[in-house]
Amino acid sequence: MKSPLGLYAYPWDVIDEGADAVLDAVERAGLNTLYLTTWYHSGMFFLPHNPKRRLYFPTPGALYYRPGGWHGSHPLAPPVSDLSDDWEGFWMRLADHARKRGISLSAWMPVLHNSGVGTAHPDMVVENPWGDRITHTLCPSNAQVDDLVLNVMDDIASMGLFERILIESIEYLPLRHGHHHEVIGVPLDADTEFLSSLCFCPACMRRMREDGVDGEIVRSWVRETVDNALAGKPREPMGWTELEAGAGGAFGAYLKTRNAGPTDLIVRSAEAIRAADADMTVACLDFGPLYPLGPNGRAWQNGNDLDRIIPAIDELHPTFYFTDPEVLKAAVARYNEVVGDDIAQVPAIRAVLPQTESASGLSSQLAATQGRASGFTFYNYSFMALETLDWIRSGLHRNAPALAGDLS
Template sequence: MKASAFLYPWDVVGDPDAAARLAALGVQQVTLASAYHSTRALTPRHPGRRIVTAEHAAVLYPPGAARWAGRALRPYAQSWVAGDDPFAEAAEALAAAGLQVHSWVVLAHNSRLGAEHPDTSVVNAYGDRYPWAPCIARPDVHAYLVDLAAEAAVRPGTAGTELESCGWYGFAHLHAHDKTSGVTLGDAAQYLMSLCFCDDCRAGYASVGLDAGELRAAVRRALEPAWSGAGAGERGWAAVEALLGAGLADATLRWRGQVAGRLQEAAVAAVRGAAAGPDFQVLLHADPAPHRTGANAGTDPAHIMATADGVVLPCTGGDAAREAVLGPFAGRPGVLAANFNVVSGMGGSPGTLERDAAHAASLGAEELRLYHAGLASGPDLDAVTKALSAVRGG
């Protein structure tokens, strides 16, 4: 199985040994961030630093002046990695070590955008804005994300890209110092908390036969038991229908699916239009349940596999978790990449990677993604090296 490790440019820039160390893991590819959200990241092996604070979402290359001239929504430049083009510098070093480089592009996840342009954000049924979650139903947001995808994906030296958050973002998010776990919300309640009621979405609901005011009231009624302590930990689409009613629930999903599908189709087409040739690979970080929100955007498996070259699926967890995400895609043409967290301190399990990779392969996965080579400890990387050696031997 082809294996790729996720990496930030700051893991490589300023560290002359980083590329060779990555190649020694046994990976063939690096998925290198070119557009990323705010984060605070440890750099345990870098010779000159231990912490990088990316204060806001930004691109890690110089954004094109002509593309963004005169536009209110445009990518933000970074200031926390030395050099004019840290992505290009890192990509060149990795390629020199024999590693193929694919870009890693985070799209609908940008807290600074929401802070500076509040009208771009998702608005929940209570009127609260989610500044980290741009509403992809807005024409200006759609246009911005499509152009960002094309520019950030097709960087010099890249052979492909992975688009993260290419769909609806919602309630669940590690935002600053989150204080949201006092009430248990399953993914059904989180779906309701993620429904947007901005002007564009209100008009969208009307297009599928819904009255936005009545829908908003129904969402608030459905969530009331959670706030009174009765809990709303149910999971799955059937639970959404039970909370909201099947008719209302299905209509919201129909509208949101149309919006997400248009963004995904447009983003993939823009990337392909910017690429130098037909061999440039375009994958999406995805979830097979269309109602899911977040970094792994909810998708319709048949639609997304007909749109992109394949998907990257979250496979950390037990056998049942892998079966749930890989099963709906199995047998469809396109790349299935199983994404495993290999950072023990972040809930990963590098010690079981060999066994987990074999199970993923039995379900149809043909590539591995390892999150995250820059964040992992030395023992975690040793376990990855051992596992990948066994996978190649098998």
């Protein structure tokens, strides 16, 4: 298989600009793969080169394909986007155009980051230590959530059009995630911010009981710790050792139970994908490099346990979304220490502001991340100035010629 050199985009880019225009962009950037979302969350997106609109508000949590028979009766069934009334034809035509150019298609989707399903079904979302529902984050401890995810994975893999499925956001999202008009007006240390994001929904409490963890003691300790910090009581921020000792050691047991939710679902998703298409490449977008608490062994604060995830998938796509070159180098070095050579790495580069503002800046990101890279992806065609495509081509030629091949 060729090294994946991919450009992220959305169905509305293809619908508004035409398949050939988007595939032209892939070729202009010297890439060989188009990553197109099949299930998406919410946002307000400024589209600098779209011929039909400057702003787009996606239908929250919509599917961008025609789902299988499960959809009609599933209690959490997401809406199907009305951008097209012929999704089957849309995908078949795009696949035909891509095949003629030698461009591969990959599907990607931010799975549990889903404000559409979460707002419609608040009993399925993360419930923080104070009982507040975080409606943009579905909780994987809920059996109905897992069933929804596995149905979607089977649908996408069964389409027979994709070389790869990239799983994004089967995780517990951090407290800060750019929610609509998000305002956090007080300082939070990395540990208190993490503690404020934890889930104690009924499904998680049930999972803890089954594992012999006293969830009430853990929740009380978390609330007391954060409330004391917010009240200005003197404290020293905690790392993983101190956190695991919290609540008389019960917090360490809580973390193991918590990690099982998203990790199990990633493993089961990979199994469902391969059951539908044994040749499918299964990849996982890894936000671990961005989390301030750093690795806890080979687990991140989002609940992803790489010791179990890596054997189940084919590729990790680490998100190296940093503006400071020194911070980026340190993040790459730390990530390589954690992951090593156990799995193919395909770094994700955020080729838009504020991470990328010049050709030289993009080139320096590629230089810092190319060491163990077996490919790259670039986020996101929909938002970038078209000249960025040229920066990608020249940056790959300069920093990763073995991957890029002949880009003349």
